[in-house]
Amino acid sequence: MLIATRDDGIGKATIFSRPLLGEVKGRKEWWFPGVYLLVGQSKLYIGEGDPVGKRLEEHAAKKAFWDRALFFTAENRLNKAHIQHLESKLVKLATETGVASLDNGNSPQTPALGEEEYAFAENVLADLLLMLPLLGFAHFEAVEPAGDNADEGSDALSTEQSTGKRRAIYSALPRGRLFHATFKDSQATIETVDGGVVLKAGSTVVRETAPSFDVWMAKYAQLRRQLIESGVIVEQNGKMIVRQDQFFSSASGAATVVRGVSSNADGWISEDGKSFGDLLRAFKQKNG
Incomplete structure (x- = not known):
């Protein structure tokens, strides 16, 4: 299990392998609103949950393809609209890059946000996209360098x-x-x-x-x-x-x-x- 934050960042990423699900359930982040990734050999699922842990537990029982997961939370700073915004943008990016086959059944719509809330959600997304490649999740890189x-x-x-x-x-x-x-x-x-x-x-x-x-x-x-x-x-x-x-x-x-x-x-x-x-x-x- 790995916990990743940035000194000047907004949230926290929790990364774990499937066998460690029980251990991760004991962390307080499990009960926060968040967005998450489930990753298998060539398949990816992106979702959101409030709390995020409830959705992860459901997927542990119903989805067999994934062997590692990441979820991103920010204590009391993310609400339902924020995580829906993150989910929608991540699904769109992952679809465009085609790095992995998406297991999502639909393409979630971006919720209507006010100007200030939209700017905040985009800043959280920028933080997350900066962290993901460093953590080994290279699923959202739209351009080959x-x-x-x-x-x-x-x-x-x-x-x-x-x-x-x-x-x-x-x-x-x-x-x-x-x-x-x-x-x-x-x-x-x-x-x-x-x-x-x-x-x-x-x-x-x-x-x-x-x-x-x-x-x-x-x-x-x-x-x-x-x-x-x-x-x-x-x-x-x-x-x-x-x-x-x-x-x-x-x-x-x-x-x-x-x-x-x-x-x-x-x-x-x-x-x-x-x-x-x-x-x-x-x-x-x-x-x-």
Whole structure:
């Protein structure tokens, strides 16, 4: 179980695997209004509940596909209209990206909100969308960044292919394999995990990004700043050190944050001298 908050954020995310449902029921957040995600291998369900725990308990009995879940609450700051707004927007985004097959039977409508309430709900949504990729829920990224399209080097994945295809490929790769990269003043290691890679604690990232990084790689520039602000990346003895393991949905995404410039998967090298790009190309050749 993982509890995630932002220092300047509005709410709190609770992430847990299905077997821990009973333990999560003991938390006070279980009784707050909230929005939630149920995630399986290639399926996603998005819902809201007041309290959120009652809906999660119902789904534990009726929906068998999910193995992990996230719910987002903000104590007494979210009301029924707020969570309906969040649910509607998340369903729309997930439908547009096509990362996973939606188990939702309908598309909930956005409730009518006054100007102030609408602005508040949108701020909560922005907080949530910033947190989700950091927590391993890459289901709402509408645009493929340049670094991800270079995941296979010269044999790159087509931009028309969804991030769902990428997640399926990464989930099929051997887990626990280590790859290393050195660039300027950075030395980093990633490990293959379900649905992506983990940038290992103890890795270092470049101190200075490329001059055009904020312009051409705005998504990863924002992610890098968030990792620094949240203390995942800290400055020690003149180096920018990754203090704890950090999930990325692609090897190219991890490389882009480490190097501070648009990068592909070929820069990650294993102990046997093969690159991560080689691993992806071999998988593609074998599986068509």
